[in-house]
Amino acid sequence: MRTPGRTQLPLFRRGVVVLAVAVAVLVSGCGGSGDATGSGSTSTPADASARAAAATKQLATNSVVPLEGKAPTPKLPVTVDSSDGRKVTVEDASRILPLNGGVAEIVFTLGLGDRVVGRDITATFEEAKKLPLVTKAHDVSAESVLSLKPTVVLADTDTGPSEAIDQIRDAGVPVVVLDPATELADVSTRTTRIAEALGVPAAGKALNRRIGDDLAEARAGVPEGSRPKVAFLYMRGSAAVYLIGGKGSGADSxxxxxxxxxxxxxxxxxxxxxxxxxxxxxxxxxxxxxMMTKGLDSVGGVDGLLDVPGISQTPAGMDRRVVDLEDGVLLGFGPRTPLVIDILVDRIHAK
Structure with a gap:
């Protein structure tokens, strides 16, 4: 069983992808530094708290933060590798259609949001909300996509149905397929591939540097010697789904x-x-x-969670130490992930 998301549990056909890899890999890939425990950091608890407060405030806006400066101008045409084994040539990025919320977030953060013409149901951040929806439930509608006259479509290997993707491609629209993010190192890989496909590789490098620097700064706030044990619980009370995360859950990273x-x-x-x-x-x-916020709500909050057999017998249950974050952000795995780490560093190490 993998992380419940778009292709796992029947009630959640597609959505959150699995995350799992040593964070050092991401930091080296994005240009950051620092060890996993924050050893040698000069940060103080007050610094961590201030970062967490700022991160909470930013996440509450449900908005992305584009790169500073003038929006990049795509240099096209480019030919890139697609994860379905094809070579795809992109000649025009004036009408971009990302068929995944995480991909859309990267496109907007690169500074190309004004070129996006539609959205997938998983693109729930503020800047995308008013865009036309091109999915029915979680399935892509080829007719809806083609009606928007996109010049390039960005999809995941789990975007479907495959017949719809074929119909879009047969209509002459370039479709670049990306591997789902399955580990933290994929943040930089995914950003690089999207930026290259849209003809803005320098912006991709800049975004990777920003993510790496933000992540390193967040990790610098970890109190020396503090190594609490954290259990990620995925729950949907109304569907009787009660799962605990282990190796490869995504939350482990x-x-x-x-x-x-x-x-x-x-x-x-x-x-x-x-x-x-x-x-x-x-x-x-x-x-x-x-936990995810909706998951915690689905079992009746902290009080209801403590009624789940075994919870109240754990140190976390006895101390009511429960941390929750909004569903789409906690495992969203994109440009806003450093904000998640800012909050976790502050809240899971709190005494």
């Missing part, structure tokens, strides 16, 4: 980035997600529980 230990992985859970049992929770012994 965020927990590591924030200078903590993933409790599920540490307890021996070698699958991304495992059904919650009292035994698994007691063995994991998390100091902090991490």
């Amino acid at each position: 965020l927990v590591k980035a924030a200078g903590a230990v993933d409790a599920g992985t540490a307890s021996g859970l070698d699958k991304p997600f495992t059904p919650i049992t009292s035994e698994a929770l007691v063995k994991a012994q998390p100091d902090v529980i991490l």
